[in-house]
Amino acid sequence: MLKFILRRIGASALVLLGASLLMYVLTINSGDPLKDLRESNVQNKQQLIDQRIALMRLDDPWYERYWDWLRGVGGCFTGNCDLGVTINGVDVLGLTQQAAVSTLRLITVSTVLAIIVGIALGILTAIRQYSGFDYSITFSAFLFFSLPVFWAATLLKEYAAIQYNNWIAVGQYAPWTIVIIAVVTGFLIQAVLGGSRRRRLVTAAAVFAFVTIMLFVFNALDWWRNPMFGIGGVLVVSAAAGVLVTALVAGLRNRRALYAAFTTVVVGIVAYLAFAPLLVNSPSWGLLAGLFVLAVLVSVGIGAAWGGYARKQSMLVTGITGVITSLMVFADLLIAHWASFLGVKSRPISTIGSQTPNFTGGFWEQVLDMATQILLPTILLTLVSVATHSRYTRSSMLETLNQDYVRTARSKGLSEREVIVKHAFRNALIPITTIVAFDFAALIGGAVITEQVFGWKGMGALFQDGLNAVDPAPVMAFFLVTGVAAVLMNLLADIAYAALDPRIRR
Amino acid sequence: MSDIRNSNPGGEDYEPQVSVASTDAIGLAAGGSAAPLPGEDKSYSQGQLVARRFFRHRAALSSMIVLGIIIIVAFTSIGIGPIPGWWPNSYTLQYDKIGDGAPTWQYPFGQDTGGKDYFALVMRGTQFSLIIAFAVGIISTVVGTLIGALAGFYRGWVESLLMRLTDVFIVIPLLVVAAVLGKTASGWGIWGLALVLGLVTWTSLARLVRGEVLSLRERDFVLAAQAVGTSPWRIISRHVLPNAVGVIIVSATLSISSAILLETSLSFLGFGVQPPDTSLGTLISEYQAAFTTRPWLFWWPGLMILAIALCVNFIGDGLRDAFDPRQNRSKD
Numbered sequence: 006m007l008k009f010i011l012r013r014i015g016a017s018a019l020v021l022l023g024a025s026l027l028m029y030v031l032t033i034n035s036g037d038p039l040k041d042l043r044e045s046n047v048q049n050k051q052q053l054i055d056q057r058i059a060l061m062r063l064d065d066p067w068y069e070r071y072w073d074w075l076r077g078v079g080g081c082f083t084g085n086c087d088l089g090v091t092i093n094g095v096d097v098l099g100l101t102q103q104a105a106v107s108t109l110r111l112i113t114v115s116t117v118l119a120i121i122v123g124i125a126l127g128i129l130t131a132i133r134q135y136s137g138f139d140y141s142i143t144f145s146a147f148l149f150f151s152l153p154v155f156w157a158a159t160l161l162k163e164y165a166a167i168q169y170n171n172w173i174a175v176g177q178y179a180p181w182t183i184v185i186i187a188v189v190t191g192f193l194i195q196a197v198l199g200g201s202r203r204r205r206l207v208t209a210a211a212v213f214a215f216v217t218i219m220l221f222v223f224n225a226l227d228w229w230r231n232p233m234f235g236i237g238g239v240l241v242v243s244a245a246a247g248v249l250v251t252a253l254v255a256g257l258r259n260r261r262a263l264y265a266a267f268t269t270v271v272v273g274i275v276a277y278l279a280f281a282p283l284l285v286n287s288p289s290w291g292l293l294a295g296l297f298v299l300a301v302l303v304s305v306g307i308g309a310a311w312g313g314y315a316r317k318q319s320m321l322v323t324g325i326t327g328v329i330t331s332l333m334v335f336a337d338l339l340i341a342h343w344a345s346f347l348g349v350k351s352r353p354i355s356t357i358g359s360q361t362p363n364f365t366g367g368f369w370e371q372v373l374d375m376a377t378q379i380l381l382p383t384i385l386l387t388l389v390s391v392a393t394h395s396r397y398t399r400s401s402m403l404e405t406l407n408q409d410y411v412r413t414a415r416s417k418g419l420s421e422r423e424v425i426v427k428h429a430f431r432n433a434l435i436p437i438t439t440i441v442a443f444d445f446a447a448l449i450g451g452a453v454i455t456e457q458v459f460g461w462k463g464m465g466a467l468f469q470d471g472l473n474a475v476d477p478a479p480v481m482a483f484f485l486v487t488g489v490a491a492v493l494m495n496l497l498a499d500i501a502y503a504a505l506d507p508r509i510r511r
Numbered sequence: 512m513s514d515i516r517n518s519n520p521g522g523e524d525y526e527p528q529v530s531v532a533s534t535d536a537i538g539l540a541a542g543g544s545a546a547p548l549p550g551e552d553k554s555y556s557q558g559q560l561v562a563r564r565f566f567r568h569r570a571a572l573s574s575m576i577v578l579g580i581i582i583i584v585a586f587t588s589i590g591i592g593p594i595p596g597w598w599p600n601s602y603t604l605q606y607d608k609i610g611d612g613a614p615t616w617q618y619p620f621g622q623d624t625g626g627k628d629y630f631a632l633v634m635r636g637t638q639f640s641l642i643i644a645f646a647v648g649i650i651s652t653v654v655g656t657l658i659g660a661l662a663g664f665y666r667g668w669v670e671s672l673l674m675r676l677t678d679v680f681i682v683i684p685l686l687v688v689a690a691v692l693g694k695t696a697s698g699w700g701i702w703g704l705a706l707v708l709g710l711v712t713w714t715s716l717a718r719l720v721r722g723e724v725l726s727l728r729e730r731d732f733v734l735a736a737q738a739v740g741t742s743p744w745r746i747i748s749r750h751v752l753p754n755a756v757g758v759i760i761v762s763a764t765l766s767i768s769s770a771i772l773l774e775t776s777l778s779f780l781g782f783g784v785q786p787p788d789t790s791l792g793t794l795i796s797e798y799q800a801a802f803t804t805r806p807w808l809f810w811w812p813g814l815m816i817l818a819i820a821l822c823v824n825f826i827g828d829g830l831r832d833a834f835d836p837r838q839n840r841s842k843d
Contacts, residue, residue, distance in 0.1 A: 017682075020675065024682040031688070035695040147828070151820035153772055155779045156795055156813035163802060443681070443715075450686030454776055468687065469780060472694055480691070488682055 006503060013499050017492040028484045029071045029477060038063065038092065038475040060094060061476075074481060088485070089478035091471070100467060101482040107359040108463035109490065110375075112445075112452050115383050116494075119390030119448075120441055126391065127398020127437075128430060129197060134403065138196040142395065149392035154385060154451050158458035161381050162356040170352040176230035178220055187216040231344045234337040236274060243270040243330040250325045255318045256422055262319045265311035269304045269323040273330035276300070277337075284338060288368045293335070300331045339376070342369035353377045357460040382455040389451060390444055397440045401433040408432075435505050442491075442498035449487045561757075564833035571829020574822035581819060585637040588630075602631035614807055621807040623798065633811050636791040639784060640771055641819070643705045647770035650709025652716060652763040659720025660747050660755075664728055674721070680714045689773055693782040701788055708770060708777075716762045723755040757834030764827035768820045775816050791816050 037043070038061060042054050057063070062070055077087030088097040130139045178186070191213035195205040223229065247266030248257070255262035277284075280296060304327025308320035347353060349366045354377050364374050405411060406429050414428045456465035464483050471479030555563065566572055590596030600606065600618070605626040609615050612622035612629075620629040662673040680688065692707040699706075727733065728751060736746050752759070775792030777783030784790040791812040798808035 016678075020678045020682050023675070023679045027679060028683060028688070028691070031691045031695065035691050036697075147821060147824050148817075151768065151772075151817055151824050153775055153779075153792070153795075153813060153816045153820075155776060155792070156809075156816065159795075159799060159802060159809065160813075446681065446684045447686075449684040450776075453684075453686055453690075454780065457780060468690075472690060472782065484683065484687065487684055487687070491682055491684070 009503055010496070010500060013496055017496065021488050021492055024488060025075070025481065025484060026071065029074065029481060030067065032472065032477045032480045033067055033070075033475070035472065036475040040475075057092065060090070061092065070477070074477070078485065088482045091479055092474045092476040097478045097482045100479065101464075101486060104462060104464045104467050105486050107461060108452055108456065108465065109486070111359075111379055111382055111386070111455075111461075111463070112448055112490070114379065115386035115390065115448060115452075116441075116445060118383065118387045119394055119444075122387065123391040123394025124398045124437065126395040128402055128425070130395065131399045131402030131406065132425065133197075133199055134399075136196070136199065138199070139399075141196070143399075146392040146396050149388045150396075152389065154389060154454045155458055157388075158382070158385055158455055161385060162458070165384075166354040166356050166381055169354055173229065173347070173353060174351065176227060177224050183217055183220040183224075186220065187213045190216050230347060232340045234333075234340045236277070236337075239277065239330070239333045239337050240270065240274055243273060243326070243333050246329040246333075247322075247326040250329070251322050253422065253426060254322050254325070255315065256420065259315060259318070261311050262308075262315070262322045265308050265319045265323045266326045268311065269307050269326045270330055272303065272307060273300065273327065273334065276303075277334045288338075297331050300327050303327065304330075338369060339373055342367070342373060346370045346373040350374065350377075354380060356381065359459075359461045359463065382452075382459050382461070385455055386448055386451050390448055393444055393447075394437070394441065398433065398437055401436050402429060405429045405433045431505065435502060438498040438501045438505070442495045445494040446487075446491050449491065561833045565829050568829035568832055570825045571832075574825035574829075578819065578822040578826065581637065581815075581822070582641060585634050585641060589634045589638075591638065598631060598634070600628035600631050602627065602635045604628075612805060620811045621805070623808055624801065624805070629808060629811065632789070632794065633791070633815060636789045636794045636812055637815055637819075639701055639788055639790045640774060640792070640816070643701055643708070643774045643784070643790070644767050644771035644819070644823075646702065646705035647708045647712060647774070648763055648767035650706060651713040651766050651770070652759065654710065655713030655716030655762070656720050656752065656759055658713065659717040660724050660752060662717070663721040663724025664743065664747055664751065670721075673717070677714050677717050680711060685711065685773065686776060690777055690780060690782040693777045697782070697785045701784060701790075704774070704783060708773060712766060712770060712773070716759070716766065719758050719762055720755060723758050724751055727751045727754050757831075761827055761831045761834060764823060764830055768823035768827065771816060771820055771823070 039054055039057060042050060042057060045053075047053065074089055077089060080087050086098050088101060090096055091100070126142055130142045133139050191209040194212045195209040198208050199205065200208070226233075244267065247270050248263070251257060251259070251263045251266050257263060276296075283292070284296075301324060304323040305320050307327075308323030309316060311319050311323075346366065346369075349370055350361060350364070353373075355361060359375070359378050361374050361378065364371065366374070406425075408429075411424060411428050414424045419428075452463070453465035453468060455461075456463045457469065464486060467479045468483035471477070471483070586596075588596045588598040589602060606618075606622065606628060608622055608626045609617065612618075612624070612626065614621040618628050618630060620633055623629050623632065658673050658677070662670040688711050689708055692711060693704055696703040696707045724747075733746060733750055736750050741750075774783055775790060775795070778790045778792030779796040781796070784793050786793070794812040795809065798805070802809045
């Protein structure tokens, strides 16, 4: 396994090297770096031209410049990175560090969301092939990957953001809006759950009633402007998630797994109460990350302790439950600070930039600020990727569901859950991992466009400005960050691939 | 042994792949309409079977009609080159503005800020975008098929070399390498742009074709052809590729839709089509600022891109179902 990974890393490094050479040559030959000076009418034109030639070393042959760039990048391994300077003499390393943070954040969030939502939708549509739900998801998927991102971004900006900001100023749903939302939700959920006509009607009616009542209660409490989630909310949602995860992974018959999941939730809540003062008063990203890792470790430990005849399964159940509980705690903290955030920023979803300039507020308000800024670009990037992922998952699932081993599994009396989760889905995942990794590069391309539309000063802007000025250093910095990210993603996919398919680990 | 029975090119045996139990096995059996099985009373050629399946795909068929209408209208309305079209207004002339330029009967897509007829402008952009998309589709299909077939058939160092080359192109995000090349080609007009875009979008097809060829070259009919001394080139072109035609056609179709999205994105970023030429992406980027005051300037080109890409994608889906009916409900 280790040999396999090392071989993949070696191959990726070589490919990356080749690609960097190609990019460098293409970039420096894409135009005339002196064009703006040649066309200008300033007095000291010749002097400026000479200066730029000296700065960019245009008199040196391209391979010497490439070699120097490569040596500077190689310095990153020994701790003294040098990514060169831009056409104006600014150090590219500093620019890249700033830009990479916001861009990688956007790409990571979108990738994770797209994988989860896309695969879930793909499985559901495959199980309910040729249902109304399948047709509508299929049509939406086609719509979303036919969507020009830059065009949709502007629409989202103009409609979603501005409309929401206008609405949140009041924060009340009109009664007919509530009815529409409830009808749509009821319709969607009955379509997903399926069953006989009677069962569908009952599901739809129950969802409709629940949503209607909840929204009226929320209206009455002015919940949208002063939202509350609270320990109770965390407990209920996490416990429900625990039941769901157990049902999917281990089956509710496996009582030990179920109790392990409940234990995880209870331990999580207790830990939340214990750490609450720390989390509210002096939070930091380091603390959050540490607590998250701790939570996952403890949850897996709980699973191992409950163990039973299927210890690994229990550990998986509690691990996932632990992650969900942690996310709920995080959400609770964010929601609790929403009201004070609205006090600082009355139009929460802004359409320009990755952070509000001169934003003052506590840690949680700043997290909310970042979240509201990243929301629209993420929605956009996620939609496009979800479309691809769900389609590939669907066809991959259909392929495996038609295999003989699935029929064998059914005929020996396994439950539908076991057939779908263990036999069909696990095998369907093999091709999906490859697609997800490939799609990552497309996502980077999408990020360049969304950043441009939403006015982020991220990697996309670095690339675009660099290319416009025929300036290799920022373009190569962009390539370096995205290329390494793509290679890492491919590596992850390879490892997942090898874990899923033992034939790969020669 | 089934290969011998179906050794005619393009004659793949689909029967074993489509099991009657396939839909029942999923536990759905969604109202299985008992379609009359073709082949019971009459025999069909492979091409006829594919055509029948395609025309039964309603979304694909209607997409084909819509796309056909878009193409015809785009090219006949304002004419192409020296040939005049039937649309009375020109895309170069500035007309007197009616009101604020909102769509009217005379100017169905409205007028831009200077009073130009926006319908004519959008049609011109559509022409350019369509030309580029189809050219890119053809170029990338030819290159991808060639590279994939060579790599898959010859194996050895040819394969390593070509596949590493593919990997190099895959590591660089498509939009990025396309932007760099698009900027280089900005002075060469739309055909130059189409050429360079075609030269960077062949990677996924090359991988698909290689995979297909890898499995086909082990089949008995290739062995038979080799045994009678057929030249490698003839084996590739007469025996292997015709059997991979489904993958190639589907992928070619989808590459057209991704090409139109890629080209418009590049033009939007300013690395694609350059003035005086125009494209749907250029139009959007040009009138983006006018969104709040003149939304129609923004809506039409975007809807046009969406319509074209959506139609092409549905056609591709229909073709895939037609060539590879394994996932379909009906057994034919």
